[in-house]
Amino acid sequence: MTHDRLSRPSRRSLLAWSGAGALTAAGVSAGTGTASAAVHPTPGSALLVPSPRLDLNSASDNWIRQKPTRDTTIIQSFGYDNANGHIYLAQVTQSGLKLPGEPAPVSSADRNRHGDLTITKWDMSGNTLGYMYLRGFGHGMSIGVEPVGSKAYLWTETDGQEVQDPVHPSDPTKVTSRGRRLARFPFVDAQVLDYGSAGLTTYQPVPGTSTYTASVDPVYGRLAIRFRDTDGAMVFQVHDLDLARLGIWSQPLANVREPDITAVPGWPLTTYGRPFLQGYAVVGRYLYLLHGNSYGSTQNIGGQDLVVSPPGVGNTFITSVNLATGALDPAPPSPFKETVNPAHTAAAYSLDYREPEGLGVLVPDPDRPGDFRIGMGFASGVAGARVATVYGKAGLVQPS
Template sequence: MGTAAAAGLSSKRFDLTDGSTEWFREIPLNGTRIMQSFAFDNTNKHLYTAQLMPGGLILPGETQTYTAADRSKNGDLCITRLDWQGFIIGRMYLKGFGHGVSIGVEPSGNSAYLWTEIDSVPDSQNDGYGTRVARSKFVNGAVIRPDSYQVTRFDPVPGSDHNTVAVDPVNGRLVHRYRFNGAWKFSLYDLTSFKAGTFAPLATIAQPSALTDVVFQGYTSMGQYLYTLDGTAYTYDSNGKQTSTSNTYVTSVDWNTGTVYERSLSKAGESLFYREPEGLAIQIPDTANPAASRLFLGFGSEASLTDTDKKASFYFKDLLV
């Protein structure tokens, strides 16, 4: 699990045993598909969420409807932009991009560039996952495809699959998670260099063994530490009685060594009826004071077993030690 280079990173870390504070509880996004991930534009105070597209939706340029299974297989994503009061202020669609396990955001003027996976290929479960990385500007109402002129594609690890990305907004870095020859890895890059096509990682680490037999649900990074999220939704019996408790874990991994520093059970949003962990991201509430950053956990939720209107809830930790 060694590093590809002596990263020499040093920073404070989030105390994962500290309690979580609720930010938004069960805000609506877009229809019947659960949120997969999210990221912040801290400059413009926007929140971007990623979902797989629902079935039955016909986009501009399409001549037929597609089922939800079709959308999953193709890797069709819906990106929703919200303000920091939780109101939807924009939406765009990415066709053939991937599953949306993690996204990144790079502010640009009064909008932002999205960092995502792209060139989706279906796996054995017929879910599409990206084989490369993409950067594309958010344009409200746009529908873009991998060959669209608005898209810049990157191939930092040729032959890899399950590509996803996240952005460390405090230090200007990009994280790339991927699978290569069956092994899961994370690489950390300088964002500016990566944009220029220089794929020289500051560090590359193997996914720790503690995360081998879990349902992986997202990641982010700040400074010296990579943070990951895993777990599943509550289960219920035929009478609607909850039969499980939280198995949501947040883990910190040292980029310098590739080893787990801390792994902590999270009870954030424990009272949600449906509660599936979906994504991590770094928020900087005041860009003049990036030292006061927050580690956000996202949860997909719904009001009942028969409710198809998916919502999202967000909680944060802010104790840096």
């Protein structure tokens, strides 16, 4: 697979990412590449050819509803192993657990501060098949799943650092964790994996940057990463997955700054506030963003505390960004219309609590990888007994 000539996805993207053919086509010898830092290509450099785009206003279907995960905390993200038919979900480890090497049960505040995560492995119906604990990794806002044969390798943040909780920006006692590096490792059932463990492969694609997360494009065989750049801006890059695995970050296919959806002309700030980014996914030329807050969330808008995510309605939006230009695509109309881009979604509106959490790319048939779906994750249930739900969109707009 050459990363500037690919016009359509292939089954190889799903099942044979580890092959040397893509590396040779990209001018890199398999097994001999050395790590190199990412550069920033100019948006519009045409490294990404036209590809299908999700119809943001297509129907949202109930795929999995209110299923438990290993822990009882809110899920943060999820990803599909399309080759083997599994789903992996990330969440902050729950309070009260005593894992190997810990002298006593650990509180939820300390799990948050330290960046301890729990990974749950589901089948495609939401039944738990296994779990894994990650200590010192981060918050888990997005994870990537890379199938290799019958195994799944996960791409996550790691080297968690303590940061102010963005949900409580004015309360110094509320802290959480974000990873300063990326990690790639195999899912191993019941394993407890620590940052710094022998054999854990980690990367820092751009020196001096932080707040890393990742997502795998299973259709085109790419890795999307998000990080805080040296100037403080949040940036998305897309890399060939084969090169990323070798630690070669000097040939990004796309580099765009994270858009502010509330900057869209006519954005109804007093109605929906400033929705939090809750997940992202990439397929081909398009980046998809999921924003929103839990039901009942309030924000100070113009000096008033307003409910920005009313129960039964919410402020969940899905947005598509053209990675070749960095612009929202389709372009938002003026005046603002919430059925275009960003598009408001009422998926799973009847859930209690209902907080959007993560995007995942589903490929139902590996022989037809171009026929993909986008799943949207939601947390619900009461504190101490959270459950996970996935609704999905299947409508695609073909390139003209």
